[in-house]
Amino acid sequence: MATPGRVYPLENPPSFTFPRAEQKPDSASDDQDQDTSPFLSGQLSASPVPNETYIIQIPKEQVLRQPPPEHAHRAKVYARRPLRRRAMRRCCCSLIASLICLLIAVGAAAGIFYLIIRPKAPSYSLSSVNMTGLDPVLTSASTPLSPNVKATIEANNTNKHLSILYQSGGTVDIYFEDTKLCNGDWPKFRQGPKNNTELQVQMTGSGILMTASTRDSLVNYQKNQSVPLIIHAKVPVKIKYGPVTTWKITAKVKCNIVVDGITxxxxxxxxxxSAKSNYLW
Known part of the structure; x- marks a missing residue:
């Protein structure tokens, strides 16, 4: 394969010879004899010039070419790309570093706040329960029930410097084994430090049906005057310390109680x- 930029000899180079001098008439032979120039003598034409071929090679590195004008524009565009990428990388790295520093600062502040305040979970207790609407279950398991429960719950905030702000949207449910009997709303109020508050909670149910096995179990507990009930409460709260108020936190309260009847x-x-929270206690 031929390399561009070089000149190669032809396989069948053409032959070239100098033309012979023309013969003049006899009348001019004297003038020719007097002319001693070898280029005009017949001897030169008698001996032809050797048949040779000359090859001229130019190194490829010395062949100068001028690129098209659009190549210069492309070169400028390609030269600007690394600068843009470096600028974007620096911006992203700065943003990530700022977010990490912010998270570290927030975490450190929350840790210091927790160590200084040491929040304690409030304690809860059930002081009284009044229930109606469960009498039909004693005679038939297929009768729909409409329980109505009034309960008095004591909430005790044992923290010295923290106030508990109970938000709206809290719920209270009461169960017998796996059957949900009724439900109600947890009241919204503010409880200051070292405060004990009694809450009146109203719970109602409608169209409650029990299986035969659940009904038999309830009847047996009723005969023994020892009926176990479970109370579940989910309460959204906020913790306040001076001018600082936390975000909304869901506190979960569970009470296992035993009462002497169902009427x-x-x-x-x-x-x-017991009470627990995923963030404070």
Whole structure:
């Protein structure tokens, strides 16, 4: 394969010879004899010039070419790309570093706040329960029930410097085994430090049906005057310390109680309540 930029000899180079001198008439032979120039003598034409071929090679590096004008524009565009990429990388790195510093600062502040304040979970207790609407279950398991429960719950804030702000949207449910009997709303109020507050919670249910096994279990507990009930509450709260108020946090309260019956004013024989939160306690 031929390399561009070089000159190669032809395979069948053409032959070239100098033309012979023309013969003049006899009348001019004397003038020719007097002319001693070798280029005009017949001897030169008698010996032809050797048949040779000359090859001229120019190095490829010395062949100068001028690129098209559009190449210069492309070169400028390509030269600007690394600068843009470096600028964007610096911007992204600065943004990520700022976010990391902000998260570290927020985490450090929250840790210091927690260590200084040391928030404690409030304690809860059930002081009284009044229930109606469960009498039909004693005679038939297929009868729909409409329970109505009034409960008095004591909430005790044992923190010295923290106030608990109970928000709207809290719910309270009461269960017998796996059957949900009724539900109600947790009241909205503010509880100051070292404060004990009694709450009146109203819970109602409608169209509640029990299976035969659940009904038999409830009847047996009623005969023994020892009926176990479970109370679940989900309460959104905010914690306030001086001018600082936290975001909304869901506190979960669970009470396992035992009462002496299912009709009228019931005596609470046993009670065990606990509260937990995913962020504070």
């Amino acid at each position: 009228g004013e019931m005596t609470v024989l046993k009670k065990d309540c």
